[in-house]
Amino acid sequence: MIAAFLGMRLYSVLGRKAEHEEEIIQGRFKQEEEARDVPPPTATGADSARVEPVIAGFPPAIERGLREISTADRNFELIGFMEGAKGAYEVVLEAFWQGDKEELRELCDDDVYQSFAAAIDEREAMGVTLDNKLIRIEDSTVHSAQLDGKIARIAVIFVSDIASVTRDKDGNVIAGSLDDAVESRDIWTFSRDIRSDNPQWLLDETDIG
Structure with a gap:
């Protein structure tokens, strides 16, 4: 029953859409590759000649x-944005599984952070932990893109293989197996105020593909 509840809770967190555009929190994707050596989504320099061939061919x-x-x-x-988005996908999942709220606060906007934090609190209250592993990202592609006033939003669909394990307070496995990966399809939306001097993007919406 605990495992079933956690599964439903994780689905609701990953499937919850932000309903309001809150003020972007102080935390941002770090601009430079730090200890974890993960490139965040950034608006890096490129002229239109370089961008045109990449953009062409989408719906x-x-x-x-x-x-x-x-x-x-x-x-x-x-191209730089997509590489950073993949890195952010890995880091956010790992931070959520480990219950690292500090990391999540830096990578997510306020709405998404609150959803993840609430799920972590519930998990801790139940005395269980997640020992999940991202096996591989099979595919990542742009799902939608729009400029809403001065806010750029790009949704990316990730197709990945994830092995999930739930442990009780004594470390015993109560659900899942690291030997059996399950395909996951997630749509994550990243946003950025193009008026800002900060080139970094925040995760502001998650959904199930």
């Missing part, structure tokens, strides 16, 4: 959104 709605973002923000580079 019309996505291509239009990406072109609007790249036109408004001349420093936007899709």
Whole structure:
């Protein structure tokens, strides 16, 4: 029953959409590769000639959104953003599984952070821990893109293999197995105010693909 509850709770957290655009918290994706050596999504320098071939080929709605973002923000580079998004996906999942609220606060906007933090608190109150492992990211691609006023938003769909294990307070496995990975399809939306001098993006919405 505990394992079933946790599974439902994790689904609700990863599937919850932020309903309000809150003030971006002080924490940001770190601009430089620090100890974990993970490149965050950043708007790195690139001219339009470099961006054009990358943007072309998407469905019309996505291509239009990406072109609007790249036109408004001349420093936007899709390839660099996607590499950073994959790194952020790994780091956020690991931080959630380990209950690292400090890491999550730096990578997520306020709404998403509160959802993750609430799930961590419930897990701790029940005396259980997650011993999950991201086996691999099979695929990542742009799911949607739009420029909402001065806020750029890009949703990325991640297809990954994740092995999940739930342990009780004594460390005993009560659900799952590290030997059996399950395919996960998550849609994460990253946002950035293009007026900001800070080139970093925040995770501001999560959903199940």
